[in-house]
Amino acid sequence: MKQLLIVLEPVIWFMFGQGIMIGTILLTGWLIVVGVGVPMGIFPADALAYERMHMLGSNVIGRVVLLGLIVLPLWKGAHHLRSLAVDFGGGDRDAIVGSLLYLIAIVGSLLGIVAVIRL
Amino acid sequence: MARAAHPQAMQPKKPGTTRTAPPKMPDGFPGKGRYRTYVAFETTGLIYLLMGFIILRAIWQLGAGEAGWNGVMDAYRNPIMIGFHVLALVGVIFVGVRFFWLFPKAQPPRIGPVRPPPAAILKGMLYSVWIGTTLVMTWVLAGGAF
Numbered sequence: 067m068k069q070l071l072i073v074l075e076p077v078i079w080f081m082f083g084q085g086i087m088i089g090t091i092l093l094t095g096w097l098i099v100v101g102v103g104v105p106m107g108i109f110p111a112d113a114l115a116y117e118r119m120h121m122l123g124s125n126v127i128g129r130v131v132l133l134g135l136i137v138l139p140l141w142k143g144a145h146h147l148r149s150l151a152v153d154f155g156g157g158d159r160d161a162i163v164g165s166l167l168y169l170i171a172i173v174g175s176l177l178g179i180v181a182v183i184r185l
Numbered sequence: 186m187a188r189a190a191h192p193q194a195m196q197p198k199k200p201g202t203t204r205t206a207p208p209k210m211p212d213g214f215p216g217k218g219r220y221r222t223y224v225a226f227e228t229t230g231l232i233y234l235l236m237g238f239i240i241l242r243a244i245w246q247l248g249a250g251e252a253g254w255n256g257v258m259d260a261y262r263n264p265i266m267i268g269f270h271v272l273a274l275v276g277v278i279f280v281g282v283r284f285f286w287l288f289p290k291a292q293p294p295r296i297g298p299v300r301p302p303p304a305a306i307l308k309g310m311l312y313s314v315w316i317g318t319t320l321v322m323t324w325v326l327a328g329g330a331f
Contacts, residue, residue, distance in 0.1 A: 085233065087288075090281045091315050093236060095322025097277060100243075101270030103327060105261045113328035114258060116251040122331060123247060132244050140237035146230025153215070153227065170234070178241050184248035 068161040071168075078145060078168065085142025092135050124185040132185075136178035144171040226283055232276040235269075285311045 071078070103109040112118070122128050144167040151163045215224040246253030260266055288311060289304035301307065324330060 086280060086284050087311075089233065090277055090284065091318045092322070093233075093277045094274070094281065094315065095319040095326065096240070097236075097270055097274040098319065098323050099326035101261065102267065102274060103323075104258075105267050105270070109327040111258070113326060116247070116254045118328075118331070119247055119254065122325065123244065132240075136237055136241045136244060138237075139233040139240075143230040143232070143234025143237060146227045147234060150224070150227040150230060153224070171237075174237055174241060178237075178244070181241055181244040181248055185244070 067165050071161065071164050074168075078141075081138070081141035081171075082145035085138040085140070085145070088134060089138035089142050092131065093139060096135055120185065123182075129182040129185060133178055133182045136181065137175045140171040140174045140178075144168055222283070226280065229276040229280050232273050233280075236273055281315055285315070 099109055100114060104111055104114050123132050148160070148164045148167050152160050156163055211220070214220045243254075243257045246257045261270070285308055289301075289307040292301040292307070294300065302310070
């Protein structure tokens with residue numbers, strides 16, 4: 067398992083790097099409006115009405131942005147949690163913890179692809 | 186052409202005879218000085234992982250129909266959810282500021298024949314893209330366009 071993680075390291079680091087950079091860039095606007103602004107009444111609720119959000123999300127650009135919003139944070143999260151586990155004495159369990167976290171990211175990514183295709 | 190070497194190809198098959206001190210965590214880890222910031226940076230991984238699944242659920246429900254999406258919006262009005270989203274926003278800004286501070290320092294002296302731009306320009310470019318994308322996304326999502 068450890069050997070597989072070492073071989074896959076370039077892919078994992080690529081997804082992690084994109085998660086930190088592009089994931090952060092995309093999440094900021096999403097959180098400002100969808101997570102905080104509309105629920106707190108700062109922006110009108112109509113902005114996130116079903117028809118409008120479906121229209122925004124179901125075109126090619128919308129699907130790519132939404133997929134980025136799902137997939138990239140998962141990989142940033144999985145890799146940083148793996149590092150955290152190692153730093154807190156989990157070096158011996160790294161192979162199993164790392165594999166489990168990346169498996170979660172892979173499953174979430176595949177579900178994310180299905181989710182944006184369904185739109 | 187020579188094939189790529191395995192990343193641990195140079196590792197000895199059995200440990201050497203030189204005695205080495207057992208590894209130990211540095212003083213101050215995890216709660217003091219730079220370690221606190223470092224651990225906080227890693228801990229944001231939990232926020233990102235949760236955000237990935239929270240957005241996955243929202244988009245899944247958007248694909249399921251109007252009732253599903255409205256259910257997501259109702260859940261987002263829950264004070265606990267708003268609190269988590271505020272925490273996530275703080276975490277995301279913290280990650281962005283720290284990463285964009287580290288990014289120029291991590292550049293190699295040359296990328297092929299090209300030298301990376303000076304740190305100030307690189308940082309300016311990253312912040313421009315971040316702020317610009319955030320403004321556009323906020324404007325579009327909040328109903329300013331379309």
